Amino acid sequence: MSPQQWSALGERAQVWPGREWPLGATWKPDCTNFAVYAPHASRVHLCLFDESDRETRHELTERTLGIWHGALPDIRPGQRYGYRVDGPWDPGNGFRFNPHKLLLDPYGLATSGTIIPEQPIYGAREDDPGVRDETDSAAYTARSVVVDPSFDWEDDRRIARRWRDTVIYELHVKGFTKLHDRVPERLRGTYAGLADPAVTSYLRDLGVTAVELLPVQQFFSEPALLERDLANYWGYNTISYFAPDASYSSAGDRGGQVDDFKRMVKALHREGIEVILDVVYNHTAEAGPDGPTLSFRGLDDRGFYKRVIPEEGGFDDRYWDVTGCGNTVDAWNPLALRLILDSLRYWVTEMHVDGFRFDLMSALTRTGYEVDFACALLIAIDQDPILRHVKLIAEPWDVSMDGYLVGKMPPPWAEWNDKYRGTVRDFWRGAAPIHAVATRLAGSSDLYADDGRSASNSINFVTAHDGFTVRDLVSYDGKHNEANGEEGRDGTDDNRSWNHGVEGETDDAGIVALRRRQAANLMATLCLSNGVPMITAGDERGRTQGGNNNAYCQDNEISWLDWRPDDAWLDVYEVTKAALRLRREHPALRQRHWFEGHPTIPGGPKDLAWLHPSGRLMRGPDWGDGGLRTLGMFMSGSPLREPGPQGEQRVDASFLLWFNAADHAVEVDLPDNDWVRVGDVVLSTDPDVPEGARVEAGTSLRLGARTVVVVRSA
Incomplete structure (x- = not known):
């Protein structure tokens, strides 16, 4: 049936059947497709809001494999929307459907508005948590936004810098530029502010190759913080995993935040700086069962959040929390897993980010209660043709004792x-x-x-x-x-x-x-x-x-x-x-391989040698010396790829690093061998050992109390 034929059936028939994929709101000039997963719901209404915040509801009657879907003509980018979902109210069995609560689209590409910490945002009644609260929440919560995804990336592409050449700089989008006097005032604290040349040039000149942004997926402050006139500044309280947080936008919250974010990535890439996102898939802003009903709880509470496993079978509705934030996302659930993977791919393919740091990664690796490195999420990422090639960093712990996994994440994860x-x-x-x-x-x-x-x-x-x-x-x-x-x-x-x-x-x-x-x-x-x-x-x-x-x-x-x-x-x-x-x-200071204690070129020095202040190599008993506070670290130069003028093999400079943490000056003897006959001090925190000073093998060097001195072979 053509759009004209559908339109002739009247306003109620404006919802076309649409399709069940992709999830979310997919805009095209002729219509916008809406698809949302709510497998146990009995009715789903798509709610549209005009500029006066007047709500129009359209029932989605098509349902495929638990996904409710429909398409509407004449929807424009910037349209605000949400869902009302009805079904059983049976908290004891994990069902908390409440059509009086407006829900964000889990796949929404942008979010408009915020939450107000009043009773209507909660699904249950305050005086009786077992009873559904029938006060409408629309005036107290945010809306999802229809977005036109087109953007002129020009020639932007992933940088794909090698790990050993990477220097990460962890920063907060707002906090980094909010007080920056060289960034235009209207851009301070925004994605555009971070893209300003005053910022990108500072990062480049410092030597940063990647920024790791504290959470920028749409998050909201906990109601308890708002009631104390505080806010969740860091952002570890995510609710919309596809939407860049609107509070950092210089272009409004009707989709402008998406282009604002893309322009920021593009500007950083022009300076050779990669963008890594700190992502929080382990829990959501809905907190515990008595937290606000914002999205997932009203769509599929039973499937999305981990529960206590009952000893004698059946179902236990108590949330199992190893995040310390009230809930734990069940990454074993097929649709929760799909959401995480779809979100990650979206940020790589559509937003051009270069990698991710996973908050409390241990919580996402659990099958049941147990940490499982053969879990669905790790396997899926490892085999994904897009995700396996980006930078992947784990925070290898959660709030439990058995979740501390430093050194144990499987390849290729960094930690x-x-x-x-x-x-x-x-x-x-x-x-x-x-x-x-x-x-x-x-x-x-x-x-x-x-x-x-x-x-x-x-x-x-x-x-x-x-x-x-x-x-x-x-x-x-x-x-x-x-x-x-x-x-x-x-x-x-x-x-x-x-x-x-x-x-x-x-x-x-x-x-x-x-x-x-x-x-x-x-x-x-x-x-x-x-x-x-x-x-x-x-x-x-x-x-x-x-x-x-x-x-x-x-x-x-x-x-x-x-x-x-x-x-x-x-x-x-x-x-x-x-x-x-x-x-x-200098490649010697960012090694490709593990040090092995033998020469990197025939007849050369060891790749790594540890020196005692006396000038000799460290010996077995030295490593157990509880009073030793001074250590020398020699790293020999590695062969360089580019040959010399006569085609000879060239070798990078070697380095001798001295670290003196003693509370007094220490006289160190420089080894009398062929490693470094003559060297120059190229970095020093000792005011009495200036940069440029020349040192020779067989002499001594006085290190001031609590200092670092780096010598490069001349």
């Missing part, structure tokens, strides 16, 4: 390596065994060398969004989270920090100088370790959160990056930039 974080923090406060330090500097072979992975599977970091900044790490012994309103119960107490004598900011010049040197030591160590460095935005210039180590709800100056030079630690910036330049220019 956040928190063992690196803990060891490096301990070393620079004088509390790490020297053998553990060496293992982390060399790429954590104890974690990644036994299954075909390389040091590049270790994402090294000393800070992340969750915890102290580097400046706070050297300025506070304990957390100061008073602004969060949780009486200090939130945030970790395992900070491994040191205030150097005074808690918090101080005018003591000596303490400030020591803190800045320690911050530079941490950044230099991170940038020169084998593995992939991840820098938290602002650490390179001394960003502080005033000692707050859990600023998830601080959408304000506590979290935003302060770009004023007045209080910036620009000396730390220069050290970070220099270390990243050395890493970029």
